[in-house]
Amino acid sequence: MLNKKLLSLCLALAMLISFTACSGDDKKDEGAEKPESEETQGEGEEGKDAEKDDSDANEEEKDGAEVEGKEEETAEAGEVNLYTTRHYESDDALYAKFKEETGITVNVVSEKKAGALIEKIKSQGENVQADLFITADAGNLAKASKEGILEAVESEVLISNIPEKYRDVNNEWFGLTKRARVFLYSTERVSEEDLKGISYDSLVNDERWNRKVLVRASSNIYNQSLVASFIEIMGEEKTDEWVEKLVSYMARNPEGNDRDQALAIKNGEGDIAISNSYYYGKLVNDDDPESKYLGVADVVGIYFPNDDENGVHVNISGVGLIKNAPNKENAIKLMEFLSAVEQQEEFSAANYEFPVNKDAKTSDLVQSWLDNQNITELKEQDINLSKLGEHNEKAIEIMTINNWE
Numbered sequence: 001m002l003n004k005k006l007l008s009l010c011l012a013l014a015m016l017i018s019f020t021a022c023s024g025d026d027k028k029d030e031g032a033e034k035p036e037s038e039e040t041q042g043e044g045e046e047g048k049d050a051e052k053d054d055s056d057a058n059e060e061e062k063d064g065a066e067v068e069g070k071e072e073e074t075a076e077a078g079e080v081n082l083y084t085t086r087h088y089e090s091d092d093a094l095y096a097k098f099k100e101e102t103g104i105t106v107n108v109v110s111e112k113k114a115g116a117l118i119e120k121i122k123s124q125g126e127n128v129q130a131d132l133f134i135t136a137d138a139g140n141l142a143k144a145s146k147e148g149i150l151e152a153v154e155s156e157v158l159i160s161n162i163p164e165k166y167r168d169v170n171n172e173w174f175g176l177t178k179r180a181r182v183f184l185y186s187t188e189r190v191s192e193e194d195l196k197g198i199s200y201d202s203l204v205n206d207e208r209w210n211r212k213v214l215v216r217a218s219s220n221i222y223n224q225s226l227v228a229s230f231i232e233i234m235g236e237e238k239t240d241e242w243v244e245k246l247v248s249y250m251a252r253n254p255e256g257n258d259r260d261q262a263l264a265i266k267n268g269e270g271d272i273a274i275s276n277s278y279y280y281g282k283l284v285n286d287d288d289p290e291s292k293y294l295g296v297a298d299v300v301g302i303y304f305p306n307d308d309e310n311g312v313h314v315n316i317s318g319v320g321l322i323k324n325a326p327n328k329e330n331a332i333k334l335m336e337f338l339s340a341v342e343q344q345e346e347f348s349a350a351n352y353e354f355p356v357n358k359d360a361k362t363s364d365l366v367q368s369w370l371d372n373q374n375i376t377e378l379k380e381q382d383i384n385l386s387k388l389g390e391h392n393e394k395a396i397e398i399m400t401i402n403n404w405e
């Protein structure tokens, strides 16, 4: 414990020194995850780069940004410049519909990594061209906010369509879709009895799972946000214990993206994995004969952890208005459009996520996962997602101290 405290102190010092030089997780990601290049959760991946993955934000970058529609520089009235780590063909259909209804053209600039996109926007300085920023994970949105590139939006439409817990406390970003950080398990080696009442906590307190747990690296924002949520809910000390136990229960040193953990289950390397829920949809619908994930969903199931006290960790993809956006009014119109029921259903279904608007229907496939568990209403952690950004540094510190690679 004393060693941990010393290490903690050293880490805090090191972080202080390097704070201005890098933005933490992106840098780490490059080192830890480059070979795997994960999923840009639709964020960048779907459609065009289908076989690349989706770790929103954390992925491999393409060369330069991809500009669609009009040229990036021509930010005039009648258009809006959307900078995003998400890219689905179905999103383009929504933007076309937006143009039909409003006459406003949506120009899409996409990058796979949130960090790269934030830097790109910052580099525009006072001549900023970007109007909107869309990325996955409240932790990434908090980073954009911290970098000073977002501006608060006062909109009754957004306030009424998006529940408070999925909005920034200062209205600098708004959730558009939800995903849960769930368990994927071997349908061949894990029984119903094993899963009964399983929670994040029981996972690391039951010998059944010792050396059987698969999870990606601590450099990944999804894991950082999961740990940050625990800090908010149960405090630093208990979170430290949880992480320590988790690391001791790992089936192997972390490698790969979320879907690679499911692949490792198929290969018998472990029995249970921590993953974002939408990846299971990607696995189920992966019919590319060349894909390494082909057939993984045949032997892997999805389970939403739950217990009497705490619900499942839910995170978002969301949008923020860029400070000094040249097309501010149009940008807010697009934000409001995306939060409306009809768009919510299409936007969430495209990436096997949940809509944030309560009146929007969850897609049949995603709903079927809940039905299989007899869940009528998903029990979620009772926290405001702004807390994830607040606790991000502490989460990284706790993971590092406990040797979560």
Ligand SMILES: [Fe+2]
Residues within 6 Å of the ligand: 039, 040, 041, 042, 054, 055, 056, 136, 276
């Ligand atoms: Fe992702």
